[in-house]
Amino acid sequence: MKKLPLVRQFSTSFDPTKRNPNSIPIPHRTIPEPCGQDHDFITIAHSHLIHSEWPNLNSLAPKLTPFRSNHILLKIQKDPVLSLDFYNFSVSQNPNSQSLDTHSIILHILTKFKRFKSAESILRKILIPQTLNSSSELFDAILHSYRLCDSSPNVFDSLFKTYAHIKKFRKATETFCRMRDYGFLPTIRSCNAFVSSLLDLGRNDIALAFYKEMGRCRISPNVYTLNMVMCAFCNSGKLEKALEVFEKMEMMGFSPMDSSFNTLIAAYCKNGLIGAALKLKNEMYTKGLIPNVITYNSLIHGFCKEGKLNEANKVFNEMKTVEVKPNTVTYNSLIRGYAQINNGEMGLRIYEDMLMNRVEVDIVTYNALILGLCNEGKTRKAAFLVKELDKANLAPNSSTFSALISGQCKRQNSERAFQIFKAMKKNGCHPNYDTFKILLLSFYHNKDYEGSLEVLREMLERWMAPDKTLLTDLYEGLGRLGKSHLLTELFSAANAVRLIPKDFVDRGSNSQFGIAN
Numbered sequence: 001m002k003k004l005p006l007v008r009q010f011s012t013s014f015d016p017t018k019r020n021p022n023s024i025p026i027p028h029r030t031i032p033e034p035c036g037q038d039h040d041f042i043t044i045a046h047s048h049l050i051h052s053e054w055p056n057l058n059s060l061a062p063k064l065t066p067f068r069s070n071h072i073l074l075k076i077q078k079d080p081v082l083s084l085d086f087y088n089f090s091v092s093q094n095p096n097s098q099s100l101d102t103h104s105i106i107l108h109i110l111t112k113f114k115r116f117k118s119a120e121s122i123l124r125k126i127l128i129p130q131t132l133n134s135s136s137e138l139f140d141a142i143l144h145s146y147r148l149c150d151s152s153p154n155v156f157d158s159l160f161k162t163y164a165h166i167k168k169f170r171k172a173t174e175t176f177c178r179m180r181d182y183g184f185l186p187t188i189r190s191c192n193a194f195v196s197s198l199l200d201l202g203r204n205d206i207a208l209a210f211y212k213e214m215g216r217c218r219i220s221p222n223v224y225t226l227n228m229v230m231c232a233f234c235n236s237g238k239l240e241k242a243l244e245v246f247e248k249m250e251m252m253g254f255s256p257m258d259s260s261f262n263t264l265i266a267a268y269c270k271n272g273l274i275g276a277a278l279k280l281k282n283e284m285y286t287k288g289l290i291p292n293v294i295t296y297n298s299l300i301h302g303f304c305k306e307g308k309l310n311e312a313n314k315v316f317n318e319m320k321t322v323e324v325k326p327n328t329v330t331y332n333s334l335i336r337g338y339a340q341i342n343n344g345e346m347g348l349r350i351y352e353d354m355l356m357n358r359v360e361v362d363i364v365t366y367n368a369l370i371l372g373l374c375n376e377g378k379t380r381k382a383a384f385l386v387k388e389l390d391k392a393n394l395a396p397n398s399s400t401f402s403a404l405i406s407g408q409c410k411r412q413n414s415e416r417a418f419q420i421f422k423a424m425k426k427n428g429c430h431p432n433y434d435t436f437k438i439l440l441l442s443f444y445h446n447k448d449y450e451g452s453l454e455v456l457r458e459m460l461e462r463w464m465a466p467d468k469t470l471l472t473d474l475y476e477g478l479g480r481l482g483k484s485h486l487l488t489e490l491f492s493a494a495n496a497v498r499l500i501p502k503d504f505v506d507r508g509s510n511s512q513f514g515i516a517n
Contacts, residue, residue, distance in 0.1 A: 023183030029144035031101075034071050042071050049076060049086055057089065064090055064097035073105045077149060080113040091126075100141040103127050107142060108149035111158050119155075123162040128171075139178055153184045160186045164194035167201060180217060188222055195228045204232040223254040227263060234267035242267060256287060262294045269302025274311075277302060293319075297329050304337025309346075312337055326357070332364045339372030344381075347372040361392060367399045374407025382407055398429040405435055409442035414451055417442055421455075433464055440470055449477040 034042050041063060048056045049072070069090050076082050087106045090097045103126060110119040131138040142155055156179045163172035172194055179186065186194075191214055198207040211229050214221065221229075226245055233242035246264055249256050261284050268277035277299060281291050296319040303312035312334060319326060331354040338347040347369055354361060366385055373382040382404060389396055401424035408417035417439055424431060436459045443451035452474050459466055 024181050026146055026182060027144055028147040030148065031067075031070060034067070038068060038071075041068055042075070045072055046075050049082060054089070058093065061090070061093035061097075064094045066097060066099035066102050069097045069102045070099070070105055073102065073109065074149070077105070077109045080109055080115050083109045084115070084118055087122075100127075100131075100137070101145060104141040104145045105149055107158070108145060108151040108155050111154040112149070112152050114154065116154070116158055119158050120162045120165075123159060124166060128162065128166070128168070136174065136178070139175060143182070156184050157186045157190050161190035161193050164190065164197050167197050169194075169198065169201075169203070169206065176213075185217055185219055188219060188225065191219060192222070192224050192228065195225065195232075199228055199231060199235070202235070204235045207232045208236070221252075223249065223257055223260070226252075226254065227257065227260050230260065230263045234263060234270075237271075239264075239267055239271065239273075256289075258284065258289045258292055258295070261287075261289065262292075262298065265295055266298040269298045269305070272302070272306060274299070274302050274306065274308075291322075291324070293324055293327055293330065296324055297327070297333065300330060300337075301333040304333050304340070307337070307341055309334075309337050309341065309343075326359065328354075328360050328362055328365065331359055332362075332368055335365060335372065336368040339368050339375060342372070342375045344369070344372030344376050344378060363389075363394045363397055363400070366392070366394065367397070367403060370400060371403040371406070374403045374410070377407065377411050379404070379407040379411060396427065396429070398424070398431065398435075401427070401429055402431065402435045405431075406438055409438050412442065412446055414439070414442040414446050414448055418451065418455070421458075430462075431458075436464060437467065437470070440466070440474070444470070444474060444477065447477065449474060449481060449483070453478070 041060070045057065045060055045064075045068070048054075048060070072086060073083055076086065083106060087098075087102075090102075103122065106122065107119050107127075110116070110122075127138055139156075139159070142159065145151075146155070156175070160172055160175045160179065163169075163175055176186065176194075191210070195207045195210060198204070198210070207228065211221070211225070211232075214225075226249055230242040230245050233239070233245065242264060246256065246260060249260065261280055265277045265280050268274070268280065281295055281299065284291055284295070296315055299315045300312045300319075303309070303315065316326065316330070316334065319330070331350055334350045335347040338344065338350065351361075351365065351369055354365070366389060370382045370385050373379070373385070386396060386400065386404070389400075401420060404420050405417045405424070408414070408420060421431065421435070421439060424435075436455060439455045440452050440459075443449070443455060456466060456474070
């Protein structure tokens with residue numbers, strides 16, 4: 001049967017009761033009763049187990065088989081501690097003494113007695129790696145031994161939650177769908193784990209689709225679920241939908257948490273709606289909630305992004321007045337805000353305040369300071385800060401080098417900028433499009449067209465498409481030097497041509513782009 005895409009798998013309807021007559025009947029697989037040598041072995045091993053005679057069991061370990069292990073576990077299944085001890089013993093002493101059925105039996109025992117951490121550890125370390133190619137194989141093994149162990153739905157819930165935690169989303173989806181078909185539903189905590197993992201990887205679409213399916217299955221959300229749904233809507237740019245969820249919280253019997261407000265405040269600030277964000281912050285007090293460092297950081301970042309540093313400082317001062325301690329993110333936002341308006345000196349003052357208050361400094365802090373100084377052309381001060389990185393046990397990253405390159409380009413020192421670019425590559429850092437563009441422009445404005453060509457070659461090697469207007473200007477510059485053939489030769493390389501606009505390439509192949517050498 002053809003499988004539906006991951007999002008569409010959550011679009012089918014379902015009669016939402018835990019076990020109903022329309023659910024697929026749970027199959028029951030029996031295992032043969034032991035006889036002869038197997039019966040004697042199991043009886044002796046069981047006696048040693050219940051009397052904690054582990055030395056005697058060591059001598060029996062080589063003769064353990066999956067069949068014998070299964071029956072021993074079934075005999076002691078009412079004691080989860082002893083069952084786990086025996087399982088671990090058999091795994092360490094004779095790895096061939098377990099089958100998929102053996103692993104399934106121990107899962108039933110552990111989850112029935114709510115030993116979820118132990119069960120999920122076995123799933124993570126042993127079972128899931130062994131069944132990577134087929135989640136149905138593992139599900140079937142657990143399903144067929146369900147009645148044999150007089151198990152509980154917890155066993156499927158643990159499987160679903162473990163897949164969610166390790167971000168095996170397709171397997172989690174398939175497990176959910178099969179659970180649903182057999183009349184089992186995951187707990188809200190497991191559903192939340194799935195949604196949280198989806199949000200971590202930016203899969204807002206699947207998170208929202210799954211939330212709808214939860215509604216169809218009548219799995220009641222809690223306030224944490226609703227917070228994550230709001231977050232998914234905000235990440236998707238659907239602020240109105242997020243606000244709808246927020247406003248329905250109390251109707252659903254939930255009181256919004258500080259994280260509920262913070263999710264919306266951050267989204268409003270990201271979209272430049274600072275007024276609405278401030279209104280929400282003030283509303284927190286009416287709900288008996290106190291704005292925290294996350295609330296203030298969102299507002300400060302929002303004002304800095306808009307270049308409104310006076311307002312950002314007012315929020316910063318309010319934060320200290322109400323005794324909410326600024327953290328690294330707070331200071332970094334302010335320093336970067338000043339860097340964007342070319343006020344590196346003020347950024348350094350904020351940095352000094354940061355040190356005085358013993359707030360941890362990270363590479364983002366230094367990058368913001370370096371960018372502020374470079375924006376003002378103060379490249380020597382910026383270079384001094386780079387040397388300070390070693391003392392702070394930090395290493396320069398791509399943003400550090402990009403800021404330094406930008407500073408040299410603003411001083412029209414393209415040669416020095418290109419030296420820093422080479423050092424950047426040597427340090428294993430990868431330049432982005434903006435770094436390449438500012439280098440190209442710097443060489444071009446200094447009429448160093450051959451230097452521009454070298455940067456362009458580096459850019460094309462990284463499969464980055466250059467700007468068409470810049471290409472035209474560069475070609476014309478090379479044409480004036482009588483070297484336009486160099487660019488033509490570069491474009492003739494197959495890998496390069498694919499990144500150049502077709503009409504530009506076609507124009508270049510005819511009459512040297514219409515420009516005579």
